[in-house]
Amino acid sequence: MSASEIPILRLGTVLLAGLGSELDDKTAVLFADELSRQVADTGARAVVLDITKLDVIDSFAARILVEIATMARLLGARVVLAGMRYPVAITLVELGLGLPGVLTALSVEHALKKLSTPESPRERPGGSRVR
Amino acid sequence: MLGERQRAREEIARVVGAHRERIVAAWIVAQEGGAATAGAVGGEELREDAETLVSCLLEALTSPVPVEGLVARSAPLKSAVTGLSHRWARIGVSATAIARAVFSLKDSCAAILAEETPDLELRLDATELLCRIFDDAALLTFQSYVDGREEIIQRQNRQLLEISTPVVRLWRGVLAVPLIGTLDSGRAQIVMESLLKGIQEHEAAVAIIDITGVPTVDTAVAQHLMQTVAATRLMGADCILSGIRPQIAQMIARLGIDLSEIITRSSLADALTAAMRMVDDLRPAEEARSESALIP
Numbered sequence: 001m002s003a004s005e006i007p008i009l010r011l012g013t014v015l016l017a018g019l020g021s022e023l024d025d026k027t028a029v030l031f032a033d034e035l036s037r038q039v040a041d042t043g044a045r046a047v048v049l050d051i052t053k054l055d056v057i058d059s060f061a062a063r064i065l066v067e068i069a070t071m072a073r074l075l076g077a078r079v080v081l082a083g084m085r086y087p088v089a090i091t092l093v094e095l096g097l098g099l100p101g102v103l104t105a106l107s108v109e110h111a112l113k114k115l116s117t118p119e120s121p122r123e124r125p126g127g128s129r130v131r
Numbered sequence: 132m133l134g135e136r137q138r139a140r141e142e143i144a145r146v147v148g149a150h151r152e153r154i155v156a157a158w159i160v161a162q163e164g165g166a167a168t169a170g171a172v173g174g175e176e177l178r179e180d181a182e183t184l185v186s187c188l189l190e191a192l193t194s195p196v197p198v199e200g201l202v203a204r205s206a207p208l209k210s211a212v213t214g215l216s217h218r219w220a221r222i223g224v225s226a227t228a229i230a231r232a233v234f235s236l237k238d239s240c241a242a243i244l245a246e247e248t249p250d251l252e253l254r255l256d257a258t259e260l261l262c263r264i265f266d267d268a269a270l271l272t273f274q275s276y277v278d279g280r281e282e283i284i285q286r287q288n289r290q291l292l293e294i295s296t297p298v299v300r301l302w303r304g305v306l307a308v309p310l311i312g313t314l315d316s317g318r319a320q321i322v323m324e325s326l327l328k329g330i331q332e333h334e335a336a337v338a339i340i341d342i343t344g345v346p347t348v349d350t351a352v353a354q355h356l357m358q359t360v361a362a363t364r365l366m367g368a369d370c371i372l373s374g375i376r377p378q379i380a381q382m383i384a385r386l387g388i389d390l391s392e393i394i395t396r397s398s399l400a401d402a403l404t405a406a407m408r409m410v411d412d413l414r415p416a417e418e419a420r421s422e423s424a425l426i427p
Contacts, residue, residue, distance in 0.1 A: 082367065086327030089362040098361050105367035106334050 006031045008038050014115065015039065015077075016108070018050040023057065028064040035068060039075045047072050048111045052083035062097045069102040078103060082111040136198055139256035144192040146247045146257075147185065147240060155181040157239040162232060180215055184236060187211040188264070198260065202267040209271065216272040217279055226276040230269040237265035296322045298329035305406045306335040307399070309374075311344030319355035323362060330368050337406040338363050341399050343374030353388040360393050369394065369409060373402035 005027060009016045015038060017031070039047065049065070069079040080103040092099065105111035147154060158181045159174070191205035202208055212233070219229050241258055248254040296318070301307045306329050308322060326338055340356065342348070348356075360370040373396045375383070383390060396402040 081365075084366045086324070086331050086362070086366060089327055089365040090323065092365055093358045093362045099365060104365055106330070106336060107367075110334075110336070110367060 006034075008035060010038075010042055010044070013043075013045040014112070015042065015044045015047045016050065017047070018052075019054050021053050021055055023054060023061040023064075025060055028061050032064055032068050032071070036071050036075065039072055039077050044077050046115045047077050047079045048082055048105075048108055048115075049079065050082050050108050051088070052085070052107070054088060055085055057088050057091055059095055059097065062092055062095065062099065066097075066099055066102060069099070073101065078115065080105050080111040080114060082106070082108045135256055136260065138253060139260045140192055140198060142248060142253055142257045143240070143244070143261055144189060146244050147192070148189055150243045150247065151182075151185050151189075154185055154236070154239045154243055157242065158236050161235045161239065180218075181236070183211050184215065198263075200267065201264055202271055208268075212268050212271050213275040216275040220276050220279050226273055229272045229276060233265060233269040233272055237261060240265075292318060292321060296325050298325050300329075300333060300335070301339070301403055302407055302410065304334065304336040304410045305339065305403065306330060306333060306337070307339040307341060307403075309341045309344065309399075313347070314345055314352045314355060316351065316355065319352070319359070323355070323359040326359060327362055327366060330363060330366055335368055337369050337371060337409050339371045339373055339399065339402045339406055341374040341402070342372065342379070343376070343399070345374075345379070348379050348382055348388075350386055350388060353383065353386070353390065357390075357393070371396060371402045371406055373397070373399050 006017050006019060015035070017035065019031075035047065038044070047068070049068075065081065072079045081099070082105045084104060103111075103114065105114050155178065159177050162177055163174070187205075187208040187210075191201055191208040194205060196205045202212060215233075216229050219232075220226070240261055244254060244257055244261065248257060291312075296308065296310075299307050299309070306326065308326050310322065312318075314322070322340075326340070329335065330338055340359065342356075345352070356372065360372075363370045371394045372390065375395060375397060394405065396405055
């Protein structure tokens with residue numbers, strides 16, 4: 001299996017990855033694979049996915065994002081989706097996908113700020129979720 | 132049958148052509164006497180309208196256009212009739228009065244026909260044909276009147292959509308949408324889009340949706356609000372719902388709508404206070420401290 005095309009940067013205990021304008025099925029699967037390995041290897045406490053450039057999303061890609069969040073949580077890291085464009089947000093809501101268990105932030109900067117605060121009940125799988 | 136109809140048509144054309152002036156004059160007298168259009172349409176204008184109508188009718192009669200659906204098929208006659216309807220409608224003449232005016236033109240033509248056509252059978256055929264043409268014309272005035280109204284309603288609807296969803300910036304990182312009027316799915320969609328666009332542009336951390344001006348909340352409206360809140364959360368912002376009046380709160384409770392996921396405040400002021408606290412929490416401590424040091 002070839003490595004993911006999406007570069008993953010390591011900033012201390014945070015892993016940062018910037019997604020392109022499209023997330024096709026193959027790239028998404030490879031990326032989830034690579035990311036889980038890196039989280040386990042580096043013992044990262046958080047993953048920030050910069051999706052500012054992403055302007056198209058489908059249900060498969062959305063599911064992969066939720067899977068990434070679940071998997072990272074199992075490995076002890078929080079996942080923040082940063083900078084979602086409004087058309088993507090509308091698409092997700094219309095598809096009925098609220099991305100449960102995923103933290104969101106306006107930008108990478110906000111994401112890092114949010115990560116510096118303790119975990120809120122909303123992100124915990126047992127707590128209330130974004131619907 | 133066809134021959135008779137053709138003869139009747141030619142007869143109308145002959146009589147109307149020969150006595151245009153009399154028809155126009157009789158019609159104007161009828162209009163000025165009639166209460167419906169009296170005062171609304173000036174004498175000059177009446178004459179002009181009558182002459183246009185009569186000459187277009189003549190043109191249609193002498194053209195090769197078949198008698199069936201003459202009004203709809205003859206372009207000049209059609210535009211003359213719809214033009215009259217639009218113009219009169221604009222100055223406040225009712226649809227009935229416009230149709231009646233067209234009928235009274237038929238009466239003037241029929242009166243002349245009665246005097247000028249000695250052959251009884253031909254007169255009968257011609258009058259029948261005349262009736263049919265003017266019935267169509269009157270129906271057309273009515274239709275174009277309704278169309279005109281419909282267009283105005285559509286335009287106002289669009290304008291209402293445009294003006295009714297302003298997104299205002301209340302504080303650094305705080306946006307508000309004051310909603311006024313009933314929320315249908317079309318409006319809710321536009322509100323959601325403009326709010327999300329605003330969040331993206333201003334990097335706003337908190338969005339306040341104020342529903343003080345929304346008269347009722349049903350399950351559909353609540354659904355739209357929940358969707359908007361879910362979308363703002365996906366973008367990384369938080370949403371506060373404010374301006375829930377007691378009746379609305381009762382209605383929400385009675386309908387069993389679950390808004391527990393949404394932060395709610397009773398007034399916009401309370402919502403703004405909450406929003407400012409939330410925005411402040413997001414800033415690093417040093418920044419907040421250094422700023423408060425500047426304000427004595």
